[in-house]
Amino acid sequence: MSEREASHWGWGHADQFPKREARKALGDQVGNLLGLPVSGPHDPVPLAEVRVGEPRVDAPAALPFVNAEREDRVRHTYGRAYPDVVRGFGGDFTAAPDLVAHPSTETEVDQVLDWAQGAQVAVVPYGGGTSVVRGVECPLPDGFRGTLSLDLRGLDRVLEVEPSSLTARIQAGATGPRLEAQLAEHGLTLRCFPQSFEFSTLGGWLATRAGGHFATGYTHVDDLTASIRALTPRGPWESRRLPGSGAGPSPDRLMLGSEGALGVITEAWMRVRPRPRYRASASLRFAEFRDAVAACRALAQSGLFPSNCRVLDPREAKLNMVAVDGSSVLLLGFESADHPLHAWMDRALELARDHGGTVAGAVKHAEAGEKTGESGQAGTWKNAFVQMPYLLNVLVSLGVIADTFETACPWDRFDDLHAALVKNVRGAMKAVAGSPCHLSCRFTHVYPDGPAPYYTFIAKARPGAEVEQWAAIKQAASETLMAHGATITHHHAVGRTHRPWYREQRPAPMGDALRALKGALDPAGILNPGVLL
Ligand SMILES: Cc1cc2nc3c(=O)[nH]c(=O)nc-3n(C[C@H](O)[C@H](O)[C@H](O)COP(=O)(O)OP(=O)(O)OC[C@H]3O[C@@H](n4cnc5c(N)ncnc54)[C@H](O)[C@@H]3O)c2cc1C
Incomplete structure (x- = not known):
């Protein structure tokens, strides 16, 4: 079976990037939904025409699984955050690593580390390249002759x-x-x-x-x-x-x-x-976002541990076509390999109703072999969730900035944090991109002591200034997170993008402790210089 080609510039499979006509239609839909003017559709610079420099070091002859091939280097240049996609779309791969290694054994990984220390080459471990924090993009550090992307996908087995x-x-x-x-x-x-x-x-x-x-x-x-x-x-x-x-x-x-x-x-x-045998799902609507938040907190603190407990604010619900009537949505799910879930779901619904939630559609229970319970709003959400990264590719081609940021905070700080983010991030979007613009919120994870809110921002891009505009919006968001005692990231990592705010967040002596640890494990400093520290 032939493998599907990955996009060289954007998320996912190349063949899932729609043709021009379909993108134009999508642009009209997005324009209507968000009231946002779009341009284009523009086309990405083809792989054969992208800009990439010559490698600064030669591949070592003794390691035949290391190469300096142009296409391989291009494909290992960026992660998949908005600035990565926009640079890739425009054909700018000048940040490409000099070499790419494809080891298939631990011994080969070891050989790369040995060689790189002697050759003054920085080594960037590379998994799927889906980093959204410039975790795999390594500008040439001082004192190094080159950079090598260490692609680990050849080590892909369940061993035991x-x-x-x-x-x-x-x-x-x-x-x-x-x-x-x-x-x-x-x-x-x-x-x-x-x-x-x-x-x-x-x-x-x-x-x-x-x-x-x-x-x-x-x-x-x-x-x-x-x-x-x-x-x-x-x-x-x-x-x-x-x-x-x-x-x-x-x-x-x-x-x-x-x-x-x-x-x-x-x-x-x-x-x-x-593998789970029993599944249950339901969705509830709330007239007020704050009631959905309160219901979610009650659930997080109930000890029921739903597998899905996701609040969508009205804008997020609309963006994902889960609800278009201005209500907030709570998506609920349970799963178990051991027991049917009626008691858990019934109690969860009771808690949600106590906070003003009304069940939308049917409450579904399914057993393995039966059709999954995820139809209705939960099904719509899941579909949108899987397709969203592909939609971001399309938005880039329509001259639109679209990205996300996420955090976590204790429940007692959420209201203030959320209000400040809405004010400051919308303010930054208006300043760099004008009106209208879009900011929506959902909870991706919830804990007894607080939620992990996740924000999507969408604004009009100015050709050539996209990365600058994005950086101003990101800065407003990050500064607000720090000012309100939230984390710079709940699950997107630090990489190079979040490093200034991570420095602010971690205990002051921890930077020295991390540096000492790195010095002990990696005395020549070859491993991904520039992330974390
Ligand atoms: C559309 C989209 C959706 C996402 N959704 C989520 C989400 O739901 N949850 C979430 O947590 N993240 C999410 N991310 C972020 C990203 O997928 C995660 O950070 C993921 O863990 C990165 O895995 P990767 O294999 O692609 O690593 P890469 O992007 O290749 O690398 C990420 C970092 O890990 C290091 N690294 C990779 N492999 C190794 C290794 N074997 N040893 C040492 N270091 C290594 C790299 O050097 C780099 O610093 C999303 C990203 C995108 C683009």
Whole structure:
């Protein structure tokens, strides 16, 4: 079977970028829905015509899995945030790495690290390249001769399953579908579903502390990690597979979120679970956003741990065509491998109704083999969720800025934070892009002590100034997050984009501690210089 070609500039498969006519029609729809003037549709610069410099170093002859080929370098240049997509669309790949390595064994990863130290070449671990924080784009650091993108997707197997502890040893380069297909042979699942699931990898999830789309309970990949094995320039870093340990600072916690700066994660023992047999879903509408928020808090604190507990504000509901009447929506879901879910769902609905929610459509219960319960608004939402990154590609071609930012904060700070974000981010959009513009909010994850709100912003781009406009909006959002005691990121990582605000957020001595740790593990500083520190 031939593999589908990936887009060289945007999200996903190249063949899913619509033809001009379809894009024009979509532009009209978006224009009507958001009242936003669009231009174009414009076309991306074809791969053969993009701008990319000559490699500054030669591929080492002794490592035949390393190359300096133009197309491979182009395809490893950027992640998939708005500024990446807009630069790729315009054919600017001058930031390309000099070399790309495709190891298929740990020994080959080790050989790359050895060679790079001697050759003064920076090594950027690369999973699926879906970073939205410039995590895989490495400008040439001072004192280095070149950069190498270390693509780990050749290490993509589930190596071992331990059924009594429900754990599996999985190689870091496995993408979501690759690892789920192999676990399914054992009737198991990791159930870590970031929106980028189709293309991102286990190693990327661990290195960025990804958030899957379980809305409560096990949300971050951290919760699913039993032990990690990484290669550092100073040798292997491997923790014991344990259900829990109080032995000092956790070695896994030091690797989780290390963003390729401390070691190359090659495999991990992950906590897996039987595939769910029972599913239930429902959606509720609220006349007021604050009531939907209050219902969501009650659910998060109820101990019911719904697998889906997602609030959409009226604009977000409209953008995703889930509700167009100005109401806020609460999408609810439960799943279990063990028991039917009527009692859980009934109690959750009771809590939501206490806060003014009304059930829209039917409450669905399904058992494995039956059609999933996710029809109606939940189904519409899921579809929109999967398609949204492709829509962002189209918006770029229509001269529109479209991106997201996310955070988490305690419940007692949410109202003020939300009001300030709406004021400041809308203000920044108006200043750089004029009116009208769009800002909407949903909760991606909720905890007993607070929500993780996620914002989508859309504004008119000025040709040639897109990245500057985006940066001004992003700055307004980030400064507001810091001023209100929220986190600069709940699950999008730090990378290079969030670094100034991460510095502000972390305890002051932690920067020195991180630098010392990096110095101990990576004395020549070859690993992804510029992320985190
Ligand atoms: C459309 C879209 C939707 C997204 N949705 C979500 C979401 O729902 N939840 C979420 O958490 N994130 C989301 N993201 C962000 C991104 O998918 C995550 O950060 C993801 O974990 C990155 O995985 P990756 O394999 O693509 O890593 P890459 O993008 O290749 O790398 C990310 C970082 O991890 C490092 N890295 C990668 N592999 C390794 C390794 N084996 N060892 C050491 N370091 C490594 C890289 O050097 C880099 O710093 C989304 C991104 C996009 C574009």
